Amino acid sequence: MQNSFAYFLDQLINGLTLGSIYGLIAIGYTMVYGIIGMINFAHGEIFMIGAFVSIITFLLLGMAGVTWVPLALIIVLVVAMTLTAIYGWTLERVAYRPLRRSPRLAALITAIGMSIFLQNYVQLLQSARNKPMQPVVSGGVQVFEQQGYVVSLSFMQMIIIVLTVLLMIIFTTVIVRTTLGRAQRACEQDRDMAALIGVNVDRTISLTFVMGAALASVAGLMFLLYYGVIDFYIGFLAGIKAFTAAVLGGIGSLPGAMLGGILIGLIEAFWSGYFTVEYKDVAAFSILVLVLIFRPTGLLGKPDIEKV
Amino acid sequence: MSAADSFAAPVAEVPGGGQTLLTVEHLTMRFGGLVAIDDVSFLGADGRITAIIGPNGAGKTTLFNCLTGFYKPTVGRLTLHHPEGEFLLERLEGYRTAQKASVARTFQNIRLFPRMTVLENLIVAQHNKLMRASGFTAAGLFGLKVYRDAEAKAVDLARYWLDHTKLTEKADVEAGNLPYGDQRRLEIARAMCTEPVLLCLDEPAAGLNPRESHDLNDLLRYIRNEHKIGILLIEHDMSVVMEISDHIIVLDYGRKISDGTPKAVRNDPAVIRAYLGQEEHEELPPEIMAGADNAGRSPDDA
Numbered sequence: 001m002q003n004s005f006a007y008f009l010d011q012l013i014n015g016l017t018l019g020s021i022y023g024l025i026a027i028g029y030t031m032v033y034g035i036i037g038m039i040n041f042a043h044g045e046i047f048m049i050g051a052f053v054s055i056i057t058f059l060l061l062g063m064a065g066v067t068w069v070p071l072a073l074i075i076v077l078v079v080a081m082t083l084t085a086i087y088g089w090t091l092e093r094v095a096y097r098p099l100r101r102s103p104r105l106a107a108l109i110t111a112i113g114m115s116i117f118l119q120n121y122v123q124l125l126q127s128a129r130n131k132p133m134q135p136v137v138s139g140g141v142q143v144f145e146q147q148g149y150v151v152s153l154s155f156m157q158m159i160i161i162v163l164t165v166l167l168m169i170i171f172t173t174v175i176v177r178t179t180l181g182r183a184q185r186a187c188e189q190d191r192d193m194a195a196l197i198g199v200n201v202d203r204t205i206s207l208t209f210v211m212g213a214a215l216a217s218v219a220g221l222m223f224l225l226y227y228g229v230i231d232f233y234i235g236f237l238a239g240i241k242a243f244t245a246a247v248l249g250g251i252g253s254l255p256g257a258m259l260g261g262i263l264i265g266l267i268e269a270f271w272s273g274y275f276t277v278e279y280k281d282v283a284a285f286s287i288l289v290l291v292l293i294f295r296p297t298g299l300l301g302k303p304d305i306e307k308v
Numbered sequence: 309m310s311a312a313d314s315f316a317a318p319v320a321e322v323p324g325g326g327q328t329l330l331t332v333e334h335l336t337m338r339f340g341g342l343v344a345i346d347d348v349s350f351l352g353a354d355g356r357i358t359a360i361i362g363p364n365g366a367g368k369t370t371l372f373n374c375l376t377g378f379y380k381p382t383v384g385r386l387t388l389h390h391p392e393g394e395f396l397l398e399r400l401e402g403y404r405t406a407q408k409a410s411v412a413r414t415f416q417n418i419r420l421f422p423r424m425t426v427l428e429n430l431i432v433a434q435h436n437k438l439m440r441a442s443g444f445t446a447a448g449l450f451g452l453k454v455y456r457d458a459e460a461k462a463v464d465l466a467r468y469w470l471d472h473t474k475l476t477e478k479a480d481v482e483a484g485n486l487p488y489g490d491q492r493r494l495e496i497a498r499a500m501c502t503e504p505v506l507l508c509l510d511e512p513a514a515g516l517n518p519r520e521s522h523d524l525n526d527l528l529r530y531i532r533n534e535h536k537i538g539i540l541l542i543e544h545d546m547s548v549v550m551e552i553s554d555h556i557i558v559l560d561y562g563r564k565i566s567d568g569t570p571k572a573v574r575n576d577p578a579v580i581r582a583y584l585g586q587e588e589h590e591e592l593p594p595e596i597m598a599g600a601d602n603a604g605r606s607p608d609d610a
Contacts, residue, residue, distance in 0.1 A: 182424075
């Protein structure tokens with residue numbers, strides 16, 4: 001059975017779905033790293049908060065009697081993106097902005113501190129128990145069949161992949177084509193100079209956190225819908241995986257983050273499918289080690305050229 | 309006027325002539341025990357080139373840093389007489405100096421956005437205009453007409469400065485890959501794209517060959533004559549300073565030792581002493597040593 005094409009296709013679909021979620025989180029890491037050169041280790045927790053905001057909104061909508069799934073999904077998406085974006089903005093404002101001119105290590109430690117804080121904050125408010133949710137989107141289409149092995153693409157997987165592609169297009173457009181995106185790239189390359197041509201650097205950095213948090217919240221919503229259960233600790237592993245994805249793709253590069261996410265998702269899915277589920281994380285992180293040895297700037301990252 | 313008088317009280321009128329654009333009064337900048345600028349007062353005029361010269365460490369770049377919001381002066385008032393009202397530059401911080409008071413600046417060590425194309429460098433300089441036009445990016449995201457029009461205008465302005473800095477053919481080259489001389493001109497073009505009323509140039513001729521230096525003079529004259537903005541110029545290259553400036557301020561150890569037209573400054577004993585008193589002779593401007601009359605003239609001498 002493992003040798004059939006159907007099985008391969010099944011793992012491919014799983015990998016792409018998982019990879020989309022990782023990719024969306026990875027974008028947040030890579031954008032923040034790009035603009036302020038800092039790894040925001042609390043970003044995984046922002047993703048987790050996105051998932052919690054989603055589940056709470058679903059429950060509230062259920063109580064309010066909104067049962068038409070597409071409407072509920074759109075409302076949850078908007079609410080989760082907005083509230084999580086506010087968390088992202090606050091995180092930057094409260095914890096990182098005061099340290100803007102401090103050594104990198106201070107910011108890094110603060111990020112780890114914020115990560116621990118946010119985990120415990122959610123744990124205290126929501127308790128440590130798993131939060132299960134009924135499947136909201138069910139069903140799918142059969143895409144392939146081989147010797148009785150049916151490969152289906154669920155509607156949930158379709159939503160995840162399509163929404164990810166859509167968000168990628170929107171955010172790439174923002175970065176490449178709009179005034180805000182140009183300002184972000186300017187801040188990334190020379191923050192003081194950006195201020196001298198009139199770019200409000202603080203606001204540009206805030207908006208970067210807002211954008212990253214909004215994308216992470218979408219990933220949180222997807223995670224919730226796909227796995228049907230969340231807890232306060234999901235941000236840790238997902239965050240580390242997404243960070244790995246960002247480094248694998250080349251930290252600082254937006255397409256790199258997406259590519260890295262998909263690759264990590266595929267590696268995990270195929271490893272689980274063909275070898276052992278237990279070692280899937282080892283596989284993903286081993287690839288990271290190999291990339292860092294042979295191509296330290298990541299797959300799509302550009303090497304820093306030191307000018308003499 | 310002796311050197312002692314010239315910094316004892318704020319200056320009343322601009323030596324080179326012209327409408328006052330910038331009033332610097334009693335500017336002092338201390339870093340701990342080090343006094344980088346010591347009670348400097350001067351006026352800068354609209355539509356004129358004001359050169360700030362002096363040996364290394366005289367406080368020239370510190371002065372620029374105070375003007376452009378990098379440093380907060382310890383003492384002193386910096387007033388910009390902007391067409392839209394007066395701005396106290398010492399109270400504007402960071403991006404507001406450029407956004408509200410329209411002060412632009414270039415650096416001694418070039419600071420372009422190296423991974424953006426030449427054209428993008430000039431478009432990003434028009435950030436505030438485009439930000440307003442795009443309704444803070446929403447219109448830009450959806451490609452609405454208001455934004456496309458604003459962007460087309462921004463490209464026109466960029467093209468205008470590309471033409472005047474002879475960079476049109478390199479518009480799509482990444483700025484970091486340009487030759488040195490081109491980068492210098494691009495920095496000026498980018499500063500001009502912010503549509504400043506005051507342009508601060510920190511050693512724009514540094515590292516240029518004589519031919520490029522000559523082109524730079526033409527460019528600066530063109531900016532002064534056609535755009536009527538005030539230019540503050542820090543420069544060591546005396547062939548540039550004497551040829552194009554209308555007004556020269558000489559700093560030494562953070563103090564103003566001379567202030568006047570190029571002719572007056574060239575013959576000022578305090579200036580000659582400051583330059584000759586230096587041990588390193590590399591800074592020595594030949595025009596000053598020779599007391600030369602052949603160095604070129606400012607428009608007011610004519």
